[in-house]
Amino acid sequence: MIVVNNLTKTFRNGQLTTTVLDRIHLRVEKGDIFGIIGFSGAGKSTLIRCLNRLEEPDTGRIEIGGSVITDLNERELRLARRKIGMIFQQFNLLDAKTVYQNVAFPLEVAGHSKAFIRERVREILDLVQLGDKGDMHPSQLSGGQKQRVGIARALANEPDVLLSDEATSALDPQTTYSILELLKDINRQLNLTIVLITHELDVLQHVCRHMAVLESGRIVETGTVDKFFLQPESDTARRFVSIID
Numbered sequence: 001m002i003v004v005n006n007l008t009k010t011f012r013n014g015q016l017t018t019t020v021l022d023r024i025h026l027r028v029e030k031g032d033i034f035g036i037i038g039f040s041g042a043g044k045s046t047l048i049r050c051l052n053r054l055e056e057p058d059t060g061r062i063e064i065g066g067s068v069i070t071d072l073n074e075r076e077l078r079l080a081r082r083k084i085g086m087i088f089q090q091f092n093l094l095d096a097k098t099v100y101q102n103v104a105f106p107l108e109v110a111g112h113s114k115a116f117i118r119e120r121v122r123e124i125l126d127l128v129q130l131g132d133k134g135d136m137h138p139s140q141l142s143g144g145q146k147q148r149v150g151i152a153r154a155l156a157n158e159p160d161v162l163l164s165d166e167a168t169s170a171l172d173p174q175t176t177y178s179i180l181e182l183l184k185d186i187n188r189q190l191n192l193t194i195v196l197i198t199h200e201l202d203v204l205q206h207v208c209r210h211m212a213v214l215e216s217g218r219i220v221e222t223g224t225v226d227k228f229f230l231q232p233e234s235d236t237a238r239r240f241v242s243i244i245d
């Protein structure tokens with residue numbers, strides 16, 4: 001579903017250049033929940049933002065669902081992004097809009113009819129168990145409910161993949177658990193491919209099947225989550241695993 005080859009990203013601030021992603025190779029199979037773990041500053045957010053070109057990679061090729069993202073022009077990229085849902089730590093909801101309007105928004109942008117949108121929003125709010133919250137505003141919701149709206153919005157256009165950047169980091173453990181369960185359900189029901197970025201081992205352990213470890217912009221280890229816990233190979237993996245021992 002996702003193939004990344006030789007992805008490099010450098011930021012320039014005046015004289016200073018920093019290579020934040022260094023020749024990344026990645027392969028995520030359809031229907032997987034793939035975790036990317038790394039300490040703060042490792043380049044996780046930059047990597048996930050490069051996947052839909054919210055950041056422009058310097059080199060490399062990114063393919064998602066058969067579409068070569070790195071070859072697309074602006075117009076093609078806008079269309080391709082509809083098939084790449086994204087959720088964030090800070091939810092990024094439109095506070096002036098209701099829950100219904102937040103979820104309807106990407107469908108309006110995609111040009112669907114009012115009747116289609118009504119039907120689709122109802123269906124997707126039911127899926128995230130917010131069927132009765134359509135008229136509320138984000139400020140009236142708990143953190144977990146806000147993230148459910150974020151998930152509903154991300155799923156509105158039936159994406160091929162869902163990218164999650166620390167989506168549970170602002171939530172308490174119990175709410176984190178319920179959001180992770182929801183992501184697992186969605187993965188099962190829709191066979192949706194999920195890429196989940198985290199600095200929390202629990203999250204990785206709870207939902208992911210395959211994973212990669214990112215350390216200073218490099219992937220230093222990749223494989224199944226089970227292997228990561230049983231035989232961590234990289235320094236970063238050992239440090240993560242020893243933290244919970």
Ligand code: ADP
Nearest residue numbers: 011012020038039040041042043044045046047
């Ligand atoms: P993570 O999500 O793993 O914490 P990030 O991808 O946010 O890491 O950041 C990785 C590195 O890239 C950090 O050193 C950060 O300071 C740097 N960085 C991120 N965005 C920018 C930017 N727009 N300009 C310059 N440096 C950046």
Ligand code: MG
Nearest residue numbers: 044045046166
């Ligand atoms: Mg980050």
